[in-house]
Amino acid sequence: MTVVQGETSDSGISPETAERPAQRARLLRGTLRARRRLKRAFTRPVFTLRWYPYGTPVIRWADLAGLTALPAILLTLLVALLDPFDLTEKTQLESDAFFYQIIRPDYPDTQRDNITVILMTDDDLAAFAEESPEMGIWPPPYSVYARMLEVILDFQPKAVFIDVGFLSRRNAPGYDRLQAVLADYDSYHDTPVPIFLSGGEKAEGQDKTVIFDLPGSSAGEVSVTYNPAYYPLHDSRNGRPSAACALFRGGAAAGTCIANDDPNQRMSIVWPPRGSSTQGAGIFACRDLPDSRPLRIAGAFLGMAGLDFAGIAPRAENGGSPYRQICPPHVTLAAGDLHKQGGDVLERHLDNKYILIGSSFAMADDLVALPAHRPLPGVFWHAMALDNLLVYRDGDGGSRYVRHDSGTLFGPVTSSLATNIVALIIVQILTSIFLRTLDATHLSFPAGAGVGRILVRTGGWLIFVVLAILAGLTAIWAAKIGIALFAFEQLKLAPINLWGIFTASAARTIIHLPKSLAAMGGLVLLRYLARRGSSRLPA
Numbered sequence: 001m002t003v004v005q006g007e008t009s010d011s012g013i014s015p016e017t018a019e020r021p022a023q024r025a026r027l028l029r030g031t032l033r034a035r036r037r038l039k040r041a042f043t044r045p046v047f048t049l050r051w052y053p054y055g056t057p058v059i060r061w062a063d064l065a066g067l068t069a070l071p072a073i074l075l076t077l078l079v080a081l082l083d084p085f086d087l088t089e090k091t092q093l094e095s096d097a098f099f100y101q102i103i104r105p106d107y108p109d110t111q112r113d114n115i116t117v118i119l120m121t122d123d124d125l126a127a128f129a130e131e132s133p134e135m136g137i138w139p140p141p142y143s144v145y146a147r148m149l150e151v152i153l154d155f156q157p158k159a160v161f162i163d164v165g166f167l168s169r170r171n172a173p174g175y176d177r178l179q180a181v182l183a184d185y186d187s188y189h190d191t192p193v194p195i196f197l198s199g200g201e202k203a204e205g206q207d208k209t210v211i212f213d214l215p216g217s218s219a220g221e222v223s224v225t226y227n228p229a230y231y232p233l234h235d236s237r238n239g240r241p242s243a244a245c246a247l248f249r250g251g252a253a254a255g256t257c258i259a260n261d262d263p264n265q266r267m268s269i270v271w272p273p274r275g276s277s278t279q280g281a282g283i284f285a286c287r288d289l290p291d292s293r294p295l296r297i298a299g300a301f302l303g304m305a306g307l308d309f310a311g312i313a314p315r316a317e318n319g320g321s322p323y324r325q326i327c328p329p330h331v332t333l334a335a336g337d338l339h340k341q342g343g344d345v346l347e348r349h350l351d352n353k354y355i356l357i358g359s360s361f362a363m364a365d366d367l368v369a370l371p372a373h374r375p376l377p378g379v380f381w382h383a384m385a386l387d388n389l390l391v392y393r394d395g396d397g398g399s400r401y402v403r404h405d406s407g408t409l410f411g412p413v414t415s416s417l418a419t420n421i422v423a424l425i426i427v428q429i430l431t432s433i434f435l436r437t438l439d440a441t442h443l444s445f446p447a448g449a450g451v452g453r454i455l456v457r458t459g460g461w462l463i464f465v466v467l468a469i470l471a472g473l474t475a476i477w478a479a480k481i482g483i484a485l486f487a488f489e490q491l492k493l494a495p496i497n498l499w500g501i502f503t504a505s506a507a508r509t510i511i512h513l514p515k516s517l518a519a520m521g522g523l524v525l526l527r528y529l530a531r532r533g534s535s536r537l538p539a
Contacts, residue, residue, distance in 0.1 A: 044060065045058045045060055046060060046061055046064055047059055049437070052437075052440070052441075054441045054443060054464060055440040055442040056440060057436055057439075057440035057441075058436070058440070059433055059436060059437075060436075063429065063432040063436055064433075066425055066429050066432075068432040069425075069428035069431060069432045069508075072428055072504065072508045073424060073425060073428050075504075076428075076501075077421070077424075079504075080500070087500070087503075088497065088500060089229065091497055091499040091500035091503060092229065092497045092499075092500065093228060093229065093369075093371075094499045095495055095496070095498040095499045095500065096229075096371040096494075096495050097324075097371040097372070098498055099371070099488075099495035099498065100271045100273070100371040100495075101296075101300075101321060101324055101371070101372050102297055103293065103296075103297070103481055103484065103485065104273050104293065104372075105270065105488055105489060107270050107271075108391050109272070110391060111390035111391050112272075112387060113331065114158075114353055114354060114390065115330045115353065115383050115386060115387055116331055116349045116350060116353045116356070117328065117331070117332045117333070117356050117357075117358060117379055117380060117383050118148060118152075118333050118334075118335050118338065118355065118356070118358070119333070119335060119359065119377060120148075120334075120335035120336070120357070120359040120360075120361075121334070121336075121359070121360055122361055122362055123336060124334055124335040124336030124337075125137075125138070125144070125336070126336070127336025127337065128140075128144050128335075128336055134173045135173075135174075139172075140359075141170075141172035141173050141174050142170075142172055142173065142178040143173050143174025143177055143178070144335075145162065145164065145357075146174050146177040146178040146180075147338075147339065148338055148357060149162075149178070149181045149182075149185070150181055151339055151346070151350075152355055153181065153185060153188055153193070154346075155346065155350040155351040156189050156352065157350055157351070157352065157353050157355045158194075158247075158250070158251035158352060158353060158354050159194040159247045159250035159251045159354055160193060160194070160195045160196070160355045160356075161195075161222065161243050161246070161247055161355070161356045161357065161382065162195070162196070162197050162198065163224065163243070163356060163358040163359070163366075163377075163378060163379040163382060164357070164358075164359060165198045165224075166198075166210055166212065167211075168211065169211050178212070179213065182195065182212055182214065182215055182219060185215070185218055185219065186218045186219065187215075192217075193218065194220075194246075194247075194251070195218060195219050196219070196220055196221070196222045196243060196247065196250070197214070197219070197220075197221055197222070198210075198221070198222065198224045199221030199222060199223060218250075220240075222240055222242060222243040222245075222246045223235030223240045223241065223243070224378070225242075226368055226378060226381065228368070229268075229404065230266040230267060230268055230404035230494070231244065231266065231268070231269050231381070233245045233257055233266065233267055234264070234265070241257070242385070243356075244257070244382050244383075244388075244389055245257040245389070247354050247386050248386060265403070266403070266404040267385060267389075267401045267402065268401075268402040268403065268404040268493075268494035269381075269384050269388055269402075270388055270401075270402055271329070271371055271384060272372070273289050273323075273325055273372060285326070286325065286326065286327035287326050287327070289325065296323060297481070300323065303322070324372065324373060324374055325372055325373045325374070326373070326374050327373075328373065328376055328380045328383075329373070329380070329383075329384055329387070330380070330383050333349060335357070335359075354383075354386060356379050356382060356383050356386075357379070358377045358378065358379025358380070359377065360377040365377070368380075368381050388401050388402070389401060400492055401492070402492050403416070403494065404416070404494045415491065416494055416496075419483070419487045419493055419496055420496050420497055420500075422483070423480060423483045423484075423487075423496050424501050424504065427479060427480060427501050427502075427505050428504070428508070430472075430475060430476050430479055431476065431505045434472035434476070434509075435508075435509065435512050437468065438465075438472070441464070441465055443457065443458065476502075476505060477502075480496070480498055480501060480502070481498075483496060484496045484498060
């Protein structure tokens with residue numbers, strides 16, 4: 001019977017409706033065929049390690065494409081997104097310390113001697129008291145800061161920053177004297193000397209922190225907000241530049257400290273391993289650290305494992321990391337010795353220099369944690385940020401300092417995040433190859449082997465397994481270090497989260513390893529029993 005389109009058959013079902021089950025069946029068969037083909041493609045061997053002495057590991061396309069590691073990758077990204085117990089931040093800080101202490105990228109020394117830090121401690125207050133008893137009290141009176149600024153003003157520095165928060169007017173000597181010195185910085189020399197004071201939070205549009213009448217355009221307030229992960233170049237909430245950015249601009253440096261005019265730009269500070277070349281026998285003593293990167297890396301891992309029998313790793317006298325420098329990267333003068341120093345010394349360290357004044361007292365040490373150095377007063381944090389701006393200022397398209405989590409690619413994905421994800425995928429693929437190779441590491445015995453031969457062969461197999469594990473971990477860490485150096489030196493991105501990525505890989509390995517070793521051990525036992533049984537059968 002012929003049915004015209006739009007009509008129905010005798011059963012009351014249209015041809016379109018009758019055809020739907022067949023279409024679904026064809027679609028299902030096509031899907032299953034595609035799935036089988038895809039499975040065969042990804043399970044197809046890429047290469048086989050036929051030279052492997054204990055088994056024949058077969059590496060498949062699924063391993064290289066990351067499909068084997070896909071659950072681990074997705075779980076790691078989920079944990080990083082939720083970030084329970086601030087694990088991401090903690091592992092990133094540890095990664096920064098490892099990167100700057102052990103991997104240690106090259107950092108030019110071209111600008112280090114152009115920055116001088118003047119540090120005031122309890123001993124310096126006693127020195128000021130010798131000059132005038134009224135200056136030796138706690139908290140330090142205004143006259144102490146006025147005396148330091150008077151000495152500095154005799155020379156012509158590029159810019160001056162006082163890392164001290166003048167929060168409220170105190171009944172202390174020297175207020176008018178300090179106010180007059182601040183005014184002199186605008187008029188004493190033919191060219192005004194920029195001077196910057198620490199600014200705090202504003203209240204209802206009025207600054208409640210700096211109590212002085214700032215003279216002219218040469219003086220200003222700057223942001224000193226501290227973050228252990230990065231250095232903010234601009235405080236959008238209070239409308240101020242950071243101390244390093246203001247000093248950079250005030251010193252008539254060519255370039256800009258805000259890349260691409262982005263006020264939210266944040267810098268990852270590069271920390272050199274050495275102290276100032278002109279530190280000499282100053283108030284800080286420096287530590288000699290090994291220059292060879294392979295020796296530092298080997299010594300670090302052997303030291304962590306407690307296996308440094310050859311003495312590759314240096315020893316820390318007071319605990320802590322032996323690769324952490326104990327002196328600051330810039331020349332440091334004692335505040336109490338300024339008025340005692342000879343003119344040639346002061347001229348060498350103050351004239352045409354960037355001057356930063358900070359303090360560290362027993363009652364207010366102002367110490368900040370640093371990746372490559374022991375905790376130092378916060379003024380050195382600003383000094384090293386300024387050093388980075390001076391070194392990396394002449395890049396194409398603006399400043400070339402190392403960005404922290406910036407350069408949005410799409411949506412919430414930044415360049416730093418994308419680099420970490422790529423590193424995670426590569427490391428997990430290497431982990432898949434490592435575990436695949438380990439699973440294929442089998443031990444077999446020839447028929448009729450005696451106890452001695454079995455023990456020798458088993459011992460060799462165990463040694464080989466240990467060496468294979470060490471070789472796999474070495475390859476994984478070499479890949480991570482290579483990615484970290486490429487992202488840092490070529491892309492100018494902050495160090496990747498080495499320890500976070502390692503934790504994800506180690507967790508997967510730890511979960512898989514007992515199963516793999518148990519399977520290998522059970523297989524060895526079964527093979528041995530089978531061989532012994534076959535050798536005892538009558539001919």
